[in-house]
Amino acid sequence: MANDEVKIIGAWASPFVMRPRIALNLKSVPYEFLQETFGSKSELLLKSNPVHKKIPVLLHGDKPVCESNIIVEYIDETWSSSGPSILPSNPYDRAMARFWAAYIDEKWFVALRDILKAEGEEEKKEVLAKVEEANALLEKAFNDCSKGKPFFNGDHIGYLDIAFGSFLGWLRVTELAAGHKILDETKTPSLSKWAEQFCNDPAVKPVMPETATLAEFAKKIFAKPRA
Template structure:
């Protein structure tokens, strides 16, 4: 693509969403510059200019052009470097539709339920939320069995779109388990998904881009302490 190829990713180290383009770029063997944003301090001019609507990470800048929203970035990477590395989305339109459907389920239903359960002050709402999250994981376990057909990942033997989507939350789940003893990845309930999670997290590309579980657990603990002290004052 000539001399001018410039790929820059704006992210924060703890964001599941920022993990997604990192995995996709590595799958496609694309070199990129990574810029860590400070969402608690002041956001960079580049972030504000690149994503004026949401002012959020991740943002991919490809030859200065911004691409926004994590799964949108993953699709862009798949389409732009289509001849390099494995295909991230399956080639069959129906398989693609299934991958997009479950990814939307994760991003629009499952994770919002987890986030709401994590921040609510009502014990009742928290319990209901966690129930919804567990129900979602049961559905995802069933979906994995149906879609993967015995292969290691959702759409085959290598990591693809749906793996990246759901897999990006695994470190967060494990950090919450460490911090709170909240066992969402329960082998007795969702054995196939737990096996998939182990496969995913032991993949060389993934290992290189996900943060350490302990570091995320410490960070979540700090965030929680700040929230509690704010609600007391």
């Protein structure tokens, strides 16, 4: 009998690790969560992702799949008849979901990270303006993709919801640290409403860390002396 066990190598605080966990929850696929210790890499991780040596890795039987968004697509395609579709069915909508998911990792998240690195008020202001600009693009993308429904993917959460929503915990922590509201309901009303609904989704709730717990963790890791 083939070994069909599903395992995720990851860590609770990583937004990238949340992605396959949410996807597996959506598909009602049980999995074992193998947590890495912060600051070190297990033998299993190094063996399973020798190229990037990064979490998350999905182990499906003895087969490893790496890179969070690629794992989410793999989950959608492997358990295609179980639970809702994660990717939209229409090729154009799929292309849009992939486009914005890439934008979120390459541009939006990079700008978000820069907020905490900014030195001085001037630089902080510049970075915040960049995030605001990205938010405005994503607000428009939300209205285009959702077509009046609660999620980017329509009636239920999907690929782009997961790609963006996985960062909401760290967004709240960044808001706390920066003393500045980043997802502002007056500027991005659709995204603000979406964020609340996303976090309350039964596939998301069990894996989305509490802001206070994540803030505590952030304090600990950022307090470490840099090499």
